[in-house]
Amino acid sequence: MKLLESAVGSFERLLPQRKSAPASWFAALMVAAALLLLPFTLRLDGKPHADWLQFLGRFHPLVVHVPIGLIVLVPLLEFAGDARPSLREAAGFVLGLAFVGCLAALTLGYLLSYAGGDSGTDVTRHMWGGIGLTISVLACMLVRPAWTSGSVQRLYPAMLTCTLLLLAWTAHQGGSLTHGRNYLTDYMPALLKRALTIGVVQAKAPASNSFYARHIDPIFLRKCVECHGESKTKGDLRLDSYALLMEGGKDGPVIVSGHSAASLLLKRVTLPPKHKRFMPAEGKPPLTAEEIAWIKAWIEQGASPTAIRLAGIHIGGEDDEPLQPVGDYSKLIPGILALENGQGAKLLPVSNKLSDGLILNTVDVAASFGDAQLARFEKYAPYIVEAELGRTAVTDACFNTLATFTHLRALHLEGTRVTGAGLRTLAGLSQLRYLNLSNTKVTQAQLAPLRSMKKLRHLYLYNTPAQPASIADAGQPEGSNAR
Numbered sequence: 001m002k003l004l005e006s007a008v009g010s011f012e013r014l015l016p017q018r019k020s021a022p023a024s025w026f027a028a029l030m031v032a033a034a035l036l037l038l039p040f041t042l043r044l045d046g047k048p049h050a051d052w053l054q055f056l057g058r059f060h061p062l063v064v065h066v067p068i069g070l071i072v073l074v075p076l077l078e079f080a081g082d083a084r085p086s087l088r089e090a091a092g093f094v095l096g097l098a099f100v101g102c103l104a105a106l107t108l109g110y111l112l113s114y115a116g117g118d119s120g121t122d123v124t125r126h127m128w129g130g131i132g133l134t135i136s137v138l139a140c141m142l143v144r145p146a147w148t149s150g151s152v153q154r155l156y157p158a159m160l161t162c163t164l165l166l167l168a169w170t171a172h173q174g175g176s177l178t179h180g181r182n183y184l185t186d187y188m189p190a191l192l193k194r195a196l197t198i199g200v201v202q203a204k205a206p207a208s209n210s211f212y213a214r215h216i217d218p219i220f221l222r223k224c225v226e227c228h229g230e231s232k233t234k235g236d237l238r239l240d241s242y243a244l245l246m247e248g249g250k251d252g253p254v255i256v257s258g259h260s261a262a263s264l265l266l267k268r269v270t271l272p273p274k275h276k277r278f279m280p281a282e283g284k285p286p287l288t289a290e291e292i293a294w295i296k297a298w299i300e301q302g303a304s305p306t307a308i309r310l311a312g313i314h315i316g317g318e319d320d321e322p323l324q325p326v327g328d329y330s331k332l333i334p335g336i337l338a339l340e341n342g343q344g345a346k347l348l349p350v351s352n353k354l355s356d357g358l359i360l361n362t363v364d365v366a367a368s369f370g371d372a373q374l375a376r377f378e379k380y381a382p383y384i385v386e387a388e389l390g391r392t393a394v395t396d397a398c399f400n401t402l403a404t405f406t407h408l409r410a411l412h413l414e415g416t417r418v419t420g421a422g423l424r425t426l427a428g429l430s431q432l433r434y435l436n437l438s439n440t441k442v443t444q445a446q447l448a449p450l451r452s453m454k455k456l457r458h459l460y461l462y463n464t465p466a467q468p469a470s471i472a473d474a475g476q477p478e479g480s481n482a483r
């Protein structure tokens with residue numbers, strides 16, 4: 001305490017005293033200039049520096065609360081000083097202490113980001129906030145004697161208010177850096193969020209259909225961008241876009257197209273997790289074996305931003321290409337409704353977007369729904385994307401009608417009397433992804449025409465004479481016996 005008092009005391013002597021006001025103003029100006037020049041002389045270059053600097057820097061979050069408490073105390077003491085003059089006297093001392101605290105916190109904070117290899121917009125803002133705040137406290141110290149002696153009235157309270165606002169802003173930036181930008185708003189009541197239009201921007205949709213946009217970029221977004229993004233950039237490396245990824249970090253490129261072993265990024269994520277250089281750092285959730293396999297294959301096959309498929313990588317449960325929109329059938333709706341009334345089967349819209357198409361649903365009338373009933377839906381064929389014909393009375397003759405369902409993506413024929421003799425007629429359905437033939441008499445030989453169907457990914461053959469393995473061998477996407 002003695003030490004602190006003498007430190008503050010020597011500062012008070014340096015500063016705004018009656019004796020040599022010009023000298024203290026000059027000293028303050030020098031301090032302010034030095035603080036403002038700091039980021040230009042000791043640049044945050046994204047490189048990690050000596051461990052002992054990092055060790056010191058990590059005391060910043062602890063120390064920073066001292067000046068925060070003191071700065072908040074100053075206006076309270078000044079205010080209470082109207083009634084009790086001793087408190088106002090103490091305010092000057094506390095203000096000096098706050099300045100010393102600011103300097104300490106600023107120094108440690110600067111070390112933290114300098115030694116830890118930090119940069120980025122949030123880091124930069126927080127840094128300038130800290131510098132501005134320290135200068136602003138210093139300015140309050142300079143002006144205060146004139147206020148206590150009555151020669152200025154409003155300036156000092158106005159400056160204190162600005163200091164408090166700056167404090168709040170800087171502290172918030174610091175909080176965002178440690179806890180993430182959404183820390184304060186994550187649990188905010190929805191009503192308030194809406195009023196403040198927070199969280200309106202949802203997770204970004206893939207920018208394109210490429211493997212990079214759909215699978216690689218989202219990995220970085222989930223596991224790396226909190227430290228390698230715009231707001232916080234560690235190691236001078238950003239992973240939030242293809243161009244920035246390829247630019248690399250403080251040690252140059254992190255991806256070498258075609259050579260996964262030479263790519264720093266892959267090296268860092270495959271180190272032993274205890275290793276100092278292992279990424280993601282600081283014990284954040286590591287990449288899964290699958291994510292690493294995707295990144296590796298992607299680098300080896302050219303690290304392209306546009307390639308849609310990668311050899312050897314199949315990602316289950318998803319389509320490689322966007323769904324093809326169907327045309328506008330709104331004029332046909334009265335006809336559809338009349339047909340439904342007659343047949344009992346329904347045409348249900350997939351979503352509230354017309355272009356998403358219709359589902360032919362026969363559940364309620366399955367037993368009585370045969371080839372003739374199906375034929376009546378031919379008029380609406382181009383708009384039907386799913387046909388649920390499971391357990392209906394359709395036979396091989398249904399394939400002639402189905403061949404006209406050019407936008408069909410999913411076809412259920414499980415438990416019907418189809419034999420598979422007509423399957424070749426389906427070869428023209430270029431959008432078909434799902435075909436269920438479980439519990440039918442389809443044989444292996446009859447599956448041959450399906451090999452040319454490039455999008456067919458899910459083929460169900462449970463309880464049929466056919467052997468699903470053979471079609472997978474022939475280069476088809478996973479034939480599955482799941483049902």
Ligand code: HEC
Nearest residue numbers: 117223224227234235249250251252254265279280281282
């Ligand atoms: C908690 C913060 C944090 C997370 C999360 C993180 N990193 Fe890092 N990363 C760092 C720091 C700090 C450095 C700089 C120090 C170093 O090189 O080890 C760095 C450096 C790197 C470098 C070296 C750049 C260069 O040019 O030397 C690569 C590559 C890297 N990270 C990849 C990743 C990948 C990939 C992920 C996600 C799987 C990731 N990082 C997640 C903190 C993080």
